Amino acid sequence: MIHKFFRRIFARNLPAVSTAPVVRMIPRKEHGISRQQISPGALKVTAALHQAGFSAFVVGGAIRDLLLGLEPKDFDVATNATPEEVRTLFRRSRIIGRRFRLVHVNYGNEMVEVSTFRANCSIDNNTGIPAQSYADQHGRLLHDNIFGSQEEDVMRRDFTINALFYNPATEEILDYLGGYEDIKAKRLRIIGEPVQRYREDPVRMLRAVRLAAKLDIQIDDSAAAPIGNLAPLLQNVPAARLFDEMLKLLMSGHSLACVVDLRMRGLHHGLLPMLDVILEQPLGERFITLALKNTDERVQQDKPVSPGFLFAALLWHEVLTAWNKRQAAGEKPLPALHSAMVETLALQRQQLAIPRRLDSIIYDIWTLQPRFLARAGRKPFRLLEHPRFRAAYDFFWLRCESGEINMEAGQWWKVFQHADGAAREAMLLKETVSKRRKRPRRRKPAESADRKSSDASCLMISAEK
Numbered sequence: 213m214i215h216k217f218f219r220r221i222f223a224r225n226l227p228a229v230s231t232a233p234v235v236r237m238i239p240r241k242e243h244g245i246s247r248q249q250i251s252p253g254a255l256k257v258t259a260a261l262h263q264a265g266f267s268a269f270v271v272g273g274a275i276r277d278l279l280l281g282l283e284p285k286d287f288d289v290a291t292n293a294t295p296e297e298v299r300t301l302f303r304r305s306r307i308i309g310r311r312f313r314l315v316h317v318n319y320g321n322e323m324v325e326v327s328t329f330r331a332n333c334s335i336d337n338n339t340g341i342p343a344q345s346y347a348d349q350h351g352r353l354l355h356d357n358i359f360g361s362q363e364e365d366v367m368r369r370d371f372t373i374n375a376l377f378y379n380p381a382t383e384e385i386l387d388y389l390g391g392y393e394d395i396k397a398k399r400l401r402i403i404g405e406p407v408q409r410y411r412e413d414p415v416r417m418l419r420a421v422r423l424a425a426k427l428d429i430q431i432d433d434s435a436a437a438p439i440g441n442l443a444p445l446l447q448n449v450p451a452a453r454l455f456d457e458m459l460k461l462l463m464s465g466h467s468l469a470c471v472v473d474l475r476m477r478g479l480h481h482g483l484l485p486m487l488d489v490i491l492e493q494p495l496g497e498r499f500i501t502l503a504l505k506n507t508d509e510r511v512q513q514d515k516p517v518s519p520g521f522l523f524a525a526l527l528w529h530e531v532l533t534a535w536n537k538r539q540a541a542g543e544k545p546l547p548a549l550h551s552a553m554v555e556t557l558a559l560q561r562q563q564l565a566i567p568r569r570l571d572s573i574i575y576d577i578w579t580l581q582p583r584f585l586a587r588a589g590r591k592p593f594r595l596l597e598h599p600r601f602r603a604a605y606d607f608f609w610l611r612c613e614s615g616e617i618n619m620e621a622g623q624w625w626k627v628f629q630h631a632d633g634a635a636r637e638a639m640l641l642k643e644t645v646s647k648r649r650k651r652p653r654r655r656k657p658a659e660s661a662d663r664k665s666s667d668a669s670c671l672m673i674s675a676e677k
């Protein structure tokens with residue numbers, strides 16, 4: 213619906229897509245990247261393709277990152293060979309993807325992604341539906357892949373800094389669109405007409421935010437200006453693709469800067485619809501800020517980060533709100549917590565397809581929270597033995613740090629988990645024992661249910677502080 217609406221609005225009066233670009237060859241002595249900085253797999257793949265008579269370049273993020281002095285995550289190769297031609301050259305390779313067919317070539321532990329030059333599948337201005345590609349020099353059409361020339365491949369990429377081609381054989385960079393100057397000027401410039409390019413693929417707006425934060429560069433005015441108006445287009449992107457992009461953004465090592473920027477540009481509505489509400493509450497804002505800062509530090513120190521923990525954190529204050537509402541309506545604390553969790557995740561999934569495999573960690577982290585408030589009897593010992601204790605404790609600590617829970621409880625667990633047997637016994641709180649004495653005649657199941665609810669209400673009270 214919205215997609216069609218924007219198509220109608222923007223399909224008129226579009227400026228023509230830039231004409232075929234002119235290449236500038238940048239020698240090694242100017243750009244400084246030697247072939248030793250290219251991964252062994254990418255060197256091997258480009259060399260084998262050259263030997264077989266094809267052209268092949270290292271492209272995209274790797275060259276951009278090397279020019280910025282960063283360590284590339286992976287090395288992608290672009291070639292004029294078709295996926296089948298690439299496949300026959302490398303024994304340990306396979307063709308992947310239905311819409312865009314790529315070849316994954318394995319070399320030792322490395323995996324090199326090889327893509328065939330493609331042309332842009334531009335939108336026909338009259339009909340609003342994808343039109344046939346431009347004329348291509350080398351390209352062949354296979355399924356719905358539109359192969360193209362190297363020049364066309366340059367034009368279909370997203371930003372100029374991502375459209376640099378490095379030839380390991382000559383150590384030259386081919387720059388068709390001034391991407392090299394843009395890197396030096398720390399400027400993120402979109403290729404082609406911004407509105408049309410975002411309309412073709414709204415995820416490019418998220419990529420702009422992520423790359424700007426990760427690379428510490430400015431989004432060029434013409435690329436930044438349309439984002440506010442086009443943000444609703446994200447609603448048409450499949451929820452699974454949005455999840456992948458959101459995860460990349462959250463795991464970029466700059467998640468806090470990205471989320472702040474997403475919010476500033478109004479892009480978060482289609483991703484985390486409640487973020488506005490959460491960030492307007494001081495407790496919610498502090499909690500999410502701490503969680504993201506913590507994640508960024510872990511990524512920057514090469515420590516593992518759990519996506520389940522991250523989404524549990526991003527959604528926690530929504531769970532708290534729903535939980536409080538249900539209790540205010542008379543539901544018992546623990547069933548209310550359970551329903552609040554299920555409701556929050558289901559609502560979120562309408563926008564962002566958080567995979568089901570993350571449910572177990574997200575639910576465990578949330579359901580273990582009330583148990584950190586029971587610090588008497590055998591309960592703390594049982595909590596220590598839970599396989600997800602560590603993640604739940606880290607989460608509880610964030611809640612204490614953000615001011616939602618008294619820090620004294622966090623400190624208690626910090627000491628308790630590492631103390632020896634006698635010290636642990638000495639640390640147990642006494643008051644619950646006296647409570648137990650007051651109700652000696654209660655039957656066991658009723659007593660335990662009641663104790664559980666009193667733990668949970670405790671959490672409620674502190675959460676409302």
Ligand code: ATP
Nearest residue numbers: 271272273274285288368369370374375413415416
């Ligand atoms: P990083 O790997 O750091 O996330 P990257 O730029 O390498 O950044 P990839 O997703 O690996 O990102 O994409 C490789 C290249 O493919 C990009 O550099 C860009 O040229 C092109 N590309 C990726 N996504 C898009 C898109 N949505 N539209 C146009 N081109 C894209």
Ligand code: MG
Nearest residue numbers: 272273274286
């Ligand atoms: Mg990449």
